[in-house]
Amino acid sequence: MSSTPDHTPAAVDYVIVGGGTAGSVIAHRLTADPDVTVAVVEGGPDDRDRPDVLTLRRWLGLLGGDLDYDYPTVEQPRGNSHIRHSRARVLGGCSSHNTLISFKPLPSDWDEWAEAGADGWDAAAMDPYYDRLLNNIVPVDEKDRNAIARDFVDAAQAALGVPRVEGFNKKPFHEGVGFFDLAYHPEDNKRSSASVAYLHPVMDERPNLRILLETWAYALEFDGTRASGVRVRRKDGTGELLTARREVIVCAGAVDTPRLLMHSGIGPRADLEALGIPVRHDLPGVGENLLDHPESVIVWETDGPIPDNSAMDSDAGLFVRRDPDVPGPDLMFHFYQIPFTDNPERLGYEKPAHGVSMTPNIPKPRSRGRLYLTSADPSVKPALDFRYFTDEEDYDARTLVDGIRLAREIAKTEPLAGWLKREVCPGPDVTGDEELSEYARKVAHTVYHPAGTCKMGAADDELAVVTPDLKVKGVDGLRIADASVFPTMTAVNPMVAVLMVGEKAAELLGGDAR
Secondary structure: OOOOOOOOOOEEEEEEEOOOHHHHHHHHHHOOOOOOOEEEEOOOOOOOOOHHHHEHHHHHHHOOOOOEOOEEOOOOOOOOOOOEEOOEOOOOHHHHOOOOEOOOOOHHHHHHHHHOOOOOOOHHHHHHHHHHOOOOEEEOOHHHOOHHHHHHHHHHHHHHOOOEOOOOOOOOOOOEEEEOEEEEEOOOOEEOOHHHHHHOOOOOOOOOEEEEOOEEEEEEEEEOOEEEEEEEEEOOOOEEEEEEEEEEEEOOHHHHHHHHHHHOOEEOHHHHHHOOOOOOEEOOOOOEEEEOOEEOOEEEEEOOOOOOOOOOOOOEEEEEOOOOOOOOOOEEEEEEOOOOOOOHHHHOOOOOOOEEEEEEEOOOOOOOEEEEOOOOOOOOOOEEEOOOOOOOOOHHHHHHHHHHHHHHHHHOOOOOHHHEEEEEEOOOOOOOHHHHHHHHHHOOEEOOOOEOOOOEOOOOOOOOOEOOOOEEOOOEOEEEOOHHHOOOOOOOOOHHHHHHHHHHHHHHHHHHHO
């Protein structure tokens, strides 16, 4: 649907590509000025009146479905080559698709960005943007705190001596265990996604906001060196040129933002020329620096069914700092109240009728991947090569081995131990470092945090795609605001960081317009 009549002229002040996590924020903030006109291009449908989307507890059913772009991974010699990278095809983007675990980035995350050349993005500068967020970010409600998740928290605290955290966003932490903060409404388990918080209240109230749903942006339009608009194709096959009088803002995410740039002739010259794509601007960093939070899994069968009250089946977690010289946590666990055996089953493991999982996760992975095109046809999915577990020191793989060992310590500690019947995978007989590493890498999966493919950096950084004002280097009238601009990965789940990128981008745009 469109929030304005069909005769709305195609020329607006700003065209935003992507009605997802950051795009929703920017659209809301810019159109608060009734004299500013904005068109949002969103490839997916409306999320209103969609209980399958708006009910947080139903998130797992969205993966791989009709609202998922579902990007495959290229062959991973040291990892799992069967990982499917879910990217949401719906208003609100991945905030309409994920578990809405909401962490304010740690000060060390922002300061690392500043050290990498993102001047003005240090912790002191970024902290105020968290308080501007409109999402309802609250700790998991008491009624949603499953008994076995409570016992996991107690057991982890007893086994590892980490502090119990009540409200991870109250102050910075190095380690701790507790229930997460979620962007949701506990009374009805409704998402407080970017679309719910930023677009639903205004999309039918502001005539200066036009939202084009189920519309795909396939190329940027240029007037000389200036991005002047976006070419789009609707679901019915018809097309349109949207002209931006001021700027085009690309918020299509870490996969589709570099994809759009490269199909528009902005990217590594040799790669584009090899595909016959005319090179408009040689920008070698587009698609490089692909980041993710890979994790493995260890699964236990429980003695019987566990209580089914939950916000979204992974309501509690643990952070550990193994190395006292690093500023934040270097190992993380989600605790799943389900036997998460999708990848182990490929190795012959069986899924127990009742069970739980711990997923050792790498907060600061050292491997770096790459995204690239395989065709000049914009409808062909790009290749995602995460190069999992390829860092020279083998830090990433060793982190997962340490995680499995710590998970076993927690599992044999009361009160959690009383729930558990047996370790299903990898199984108690798998004990050596090499065996554990092979298992951990083969069953590794993603928590859907791709980032970094149009990284922000200093003007003299050859692989930086945007400068600290989010402007694409060498192109006028074009900015990027999404997870692709991350120079490095946040140690925590990145959704709140993307929301804050949106808030800062809106401020930058407002300031420039004035």
